[in-house]
Amino acid sequence: MNLFTKRMAGFCMSLLLLCGLAVDSHAFAQGATNSPAPVTGVVKDAQGMPVVGVAVIENGTTNGVTTDVDGRFSISVSGDAVLEIRALGYKVVNLPVKSGGNYDVMLEVDAKVLDDxxxxxxxxxxxxxxxxxxxxxxxxxxxxxxxxxxxxxxxxxxxxxxxxxxxxxxxxxxxxxxxxxxxxxxxxxxxxxxxxxxxxxxxxxxxxxxxxxxxxxxxxxxxxxxxxxxxxxxxxxxxxxxxxGKVNVSYEGNVTVSSIIKNYDLLSAGEYAEMYNAHQTAFGLDPVFSLDEVQSYYENGGFDYVDAVLRTAISHQHQLSIDGGSEKTQWRVSGNYLDQQGIIKNSDYERFNLRARLNTKINDRLSFRFNVNASASTGKNNAGTSGANTILNQALAWAPTTDPYNEDGTYVVNDPTGSLKSNPLALLYDAEQISEKTFLTALAGANYVILPGLSVDFQAAVDKLFDKEKSYTGPEAAGSSPSSAGVTDSKGTTVQTTTQLSYNRDFGKHTINAVAAFETQTYHYASTTATATGLTFPDLKYDNLKQASSYETESGYSMWTLVSYLARLNYSYDGRYLASVSVRHDGSSKFSEGNKFSTFPAAALAWNVANESFMRDVPVLSALKLRASWGLTGSQAIEPYATKSAFGSASYTFAMGGTTTSGIALSDPANSNLKWETTEQWNFGIDLGLFKNRLLLEADYYTKTTRDLLLNKGVTAYQGGGSIVSNIGSIRNSGFDFTLTGRIVETKDFSLESTVNFSILKNRVLDLGEDDTVYVATNLTGINDGAYDFIYRVGEPLGTIYGLKYLGPWQKEDAALAAEYGCVPGDARYEDRDNSKTYDSSDYQIIGYGMPKYTLGWNTNFRWKNLSVNMFFQGVFGADKLNYNRCIFMSASRDVRGATFSEVKDRYIPGVNEDAYLPAWSPTSTWYPVSSLWLENGSYLRLKNLSIAYDFSVRKIGDFTVSLNATNLFTITNYKGIDPEASNVGGGTSDVQQGLDYGAYPNSKSYTLGLSIRF
Amino acid sequence: MKKILKYVLASVSVLAFAGCSEFLTEETNGQVFDNVLTSQEGLEAALTGAYNGLNSPWAHGLCNGTFQQLVSGGDDIYCPTSDANGTQLDRCGVTDSNGSFGSTWNGLYKVVLGANTVINNYEKCTGSTETIPVIAGEAYFLRAYAYFMLVRLWGEIPLIKSSSYDEEEASMSASSEAEVYRLIESDIDNAVNMLGDARRNNEIGRPNKLVARALRAEIYLTEAGWPLKKEGYYEKAATEAKAVLDASEAQGVELAESCADLFINKEEENCITTEDLFVIPASTTDYIVFYGAWCEPSEIGGWDIIFAEVGFMEKFPEGPRKEATFYTEYTKKGENGAPDEVISWQNWKQKHPGILKLMKYPQGGKNNVANCNSVLPAHMLRLSQTALTYAEAEARTKAPSQEAYYWLNRIRTRAGLSEYSGLSQQEFIDAVVDERAWELAGEGVRWFDLLRLELVEKSFENKNNEYDPTMLRKSDRYTFPLPASETLLNPNLNPKN
The missing domain is CATH 2.170.130.10 (TonB-dependent receptor, plug domain)
Structure with missing residues (x-):
């Protein structure tokens, strides 16, 4: 961005200079006919790129020229002279020259003019x-x-x-x-x-x-x-x-190879059979596998389900863009095609994009613009599924001793020893989730300059999302349930109009920048869903739902509107004192009369200390700005109709083999007094540039306090369950954001730039109305039905994990106490907070925090001549994760009857391994899923990107860049799962639940080869 | 140009200030609000919503295997130790965070709230003056049924009569069992008075007057025992049950010919018998879940959740009824031409027989289970139970009459057992209690019998399991603690608070 803007600015500057100097230079040219050979040279920037349109002026005269597209200049001077070389955004160079000499000039970025x-x-x-x-x-x-x-x-x-x-x-x-x-x-x-x-x-x-x-x-x-x-x-x-005036054509293409970020450490088939027998024995049951069978599995192995569902994925992307234009009209069209494969077989994503943009100036006053974006994507099996019946979870759950195929080649439906759920291969090949989305956005605008500095702008835009979600679960994937298929079609339309008056003017040392606008948005959504169960011809999938034993249809509608008035005034005095005030007044249809409107004001002050005269003498300091701001913002965190109690649908069958009768049942109760959630934020910042801005620091401290917090307060099941939304409570986020940029080396052939950003975030619930704690159950595993795994509580952050505190296995010396709990040494021991000799809800407590406290990004660019290297680390620290995988795949109970993780070998085994972290298998040992037994530190530092790019030109064809990059090459973490970044909850929207891993789709490690050509 | 400017500014101000209130009106297309309850159609829809609480497959209701787990404290049902929830329930040491509560608790309260919606609105409703009271009668029946189930499982429970969310009720305390039964009695009286002789629309899923009276007999019988031990209630139960037995034949309700007919459980038949009083019917959308994998051993593809107690089966008298009650062996198909092999329960993983009544007609060997959703009905109350209720209730008030012997012996002869005669009053009572256990095994009756007769501890002997039955017990009551998910939201529900 910097470079681009600078070049643009430089170019504009040169145009202006050219206009001004045109007459003069002509005169000079004449006068210089008899002079000695001209001074020539090339002007380049720190990266060695030629700078076009740089003014080269003989000091003390009006003799001047500008550089051409290759940065070259030629100027006639008499004898010795000093050339003043100026370009916008760069420091002025005073170059002593001799006539006939040839000079290379390198421009340094002027730190004090950060005119981006x-x-x-x-x-x-x-x-x-x-x-x-x-x-x-x-x-x-x-x-x-x-x-x-x-x-x-x-x-x-x-x-x-x-x-x-x-x-x-x-x-x-x-x-x-x-x-x-x-x-x-x-x-x-x-x-x-x-x-x-x-x-x-x-x-x-x-x-x-x-x-x-x-x-x-x-x-x-x-x-x-x-x-x-x-x-x-x-x-x-x-x-x-x-x-x-030039037409630019560029092509970019790349191909990516991805594979799983880390391999699971699983038991071999022989070990599995042995562990299975050990579990049986521990529960007083007969072994399932005979000694011969165990031996045979050790020798011949079993079936590797994880390997069977994973793959090395190949993806590619192509982009072609054409742009061109003149001072009056600019246009650009680009097309992009993306085809991505997931590392789990049969999961992929395909996207087509077309964007066109046209700006044109009719005359000095009137201009028009037009943008169109079309995007069509198809995602197959790429949603963040959770629950037990997913491909990855079942690949981990199915016994390696079970052959997935029947003799006739069909999939085995039931795993006789391991999982109670569907065959992962059937889930892979006999089930589908397809999401087809088409986005269409068109935007048109007109701008008219009424007076110098004052302009009116009108923009209208429409955005449409056509979404088709198709699903299919075939008879083999459905396992113990009937086959099913469904289609949901929906259309969402947003229309926005913005009418805006802007005023930008300098009056001597005063600069005013003001805007006032009126904006409307309307949104309409309609959907239809059809589902069928018991498909007569499963091969027809979702394309012929009538061929089924039963089907259901649903349709829905919703809408909202928003109307806004806004204004802002920015004022600057001499580039030293800056002030900004703004206000927005929003009205939303989602609230009842009287609560529809709210006002959101803000103000900010900044002091450019570096621009003060007294700072000119501090050479080390090239930039220093202090900033402070305050303001209110809002959130319409409620769905439409939340202020109105409506009934939902509920059905019943009154006769055998009869049809289903539709009825109505109470849904979540409404609250007609809902109002806006308001966030008040203070921000204090400093921008510091040292050593000619070779070192830049931006630091901000902020507090964000949200009041009238909209809370989904749980409603007891005896009152219908679900939740009611109310404006109770308050949350505060506070923290520091730092960005440190160092342009460590900056020469013609070699540069090294590194940027580190670091954020500290503290999230606290301040108030929950009458309550102290709100409990949330994810029901992710299906085995902790109803048990809460998250809470939010006054004084604690969102994403607080709530469960039993694991104290290790009961030790031999505590056998007597263990007996009071009905336990024997080796059994899982949890903290019994009320000493009730039983583990119940009163023993649940905060065991971890799912929300990360620190995040880090470290981006380093290194360039040597035409070769550039980018290295980018990303890290998250101070987050806990509940690794349900370890619970499910080692407990050997309920849905997964045999352990598959190697770690289970380290469990407590009486008389053999009594110094274990994991408890023993025993009928009295309960491995509670929501307990600190499975809690781990989810912090990580990851090499997110490492890339090498090489630029070269091929004469008469264009400029080429070849690049090779690696993503997620390595991760430093103590997390025992596959990927500390992956989680089943806390994705798009939720912050209450964060950091659960139960077969979450892991990120992949990938290598990309890219080629870009600019014609 | 100035004209254009004027036009733009004018349109802006018109848009900005004129159309605003209309622009921000919420269009509620497609939403159903409570104004529909003034019409008969709306009331009918709300009633259907109340029934939905009984069965919403997998989501809530009495048709998931978790309901069988809740009544597994009885000596007829066994839950293996492989599942912690089932273990707690089977061994009568239940904690408030037991994961098997949800489906039943939530479903029954959905019945209550749906019924409240009908009961609180039917008087203002316009429509057929014949049908509306029957709709209300069904709602009263459902509410009585739901509270009767809730109070027997959990004891003191929150008593809700409102039909929309009431903030004050969020912090209410639990009502005593006496209070709950007072409402149950009043509701079942209303149901008896308002329901007709025929099932509405001839639909088996709806109660008629006879069904309501049969339920009233069960309510009286229970009130006579622990915890209320109401005086005169055995008499009331006997009278009510007898009235049902007397009226039943005229309405085509009679004991089935043979035990084998009662739970055929073949999906191709409709499986309703002549003695069914209250059933939850099934269809391909509202299927019954427990007949599938829940109640089947893993050897035939089940989940190893619900079994029969070994000791119970051993004492169970031989005969056709025993054959129809237990699932004791399966045939393993011989692989690669080997002969088929019969494997009996002693050699199964969980070493317990299955309860055949709760299983789909067994499909045969391994991997042959079609699915766990069945279109079999759930039999919630049948005439045999009313007959035994009559026999027991009457015997508790006086020496057993001929008629009491008649009904007991009809059940016994159908089971292939000898007729009783000349028993002492106590012997007769004991015989009926045993007969109820056998006849209604696995049907969720035995646990409640043990509770009302205070026989829970005695029944441990029959369980034949290697554990101390009192080890896990933390309270002097065997009714469950209220679900933690409820008491966390409303601590006032706990008596200690």
């Missing part, structure tokens, strides 16, 4: 005039990583932004949080705004079309988005065409 323009809501601002806190990520920061989705471009590259790929499947779920989680009920994902359209699904965006991403973090930046700003705002600006 950054996008803020409803406008742009010079970076030096920024008062708020935002993180800016330009496309050059991630172009080497060959990202396929926006979150990958952002992960680890912006401080205060936490991104977890909780589902490793292609196109899978991701969790994006800006400065923590403010809401219990609502989606805490940030608001995506693409080219001014508010509320875009980031899945529809092709990252190769992105010019820059700005993450608005503090309230003075986000309050302009009012009721939707509380979770931070991510502004995406797409690339537009060039202004230099």
């Amino acid at each position: 323009v950054v996008v803020i809501g409803y406008g742009t601002v010079r970076k030096s005039d920024l008062t708020g806190s935002l993180a800016s990520v330009g496309s050059d920061a991630f172009q080497d990583q060959k990202v396929t989705r926006v979150d990958q471009a952002l992960q680890g590259r912006a401080s205060g932004v936490q991104i977890s790929n909780t589902v490793g499947a292609p196109g899978g779920d991701v969790r994006i949080r800006v400065r923590g989680a403010n809401s219990v009920l609502g989606d805490n994902s940030p608001l995506f705004v693409v080219d001014g359209f508010v509320g875009v699904d980031f899945n529809s965006i092709n990252p190769n079309d992105i010019k820059s991403i700005e993450v608005l973090k503090d309230a003075s930046s986000t309050a302009i988005y009012g009721s939707r700003g509380a979770n931070g705002v991510i502004l995406i600006t797409t690339k537009s065409g060039s202004t230099n």
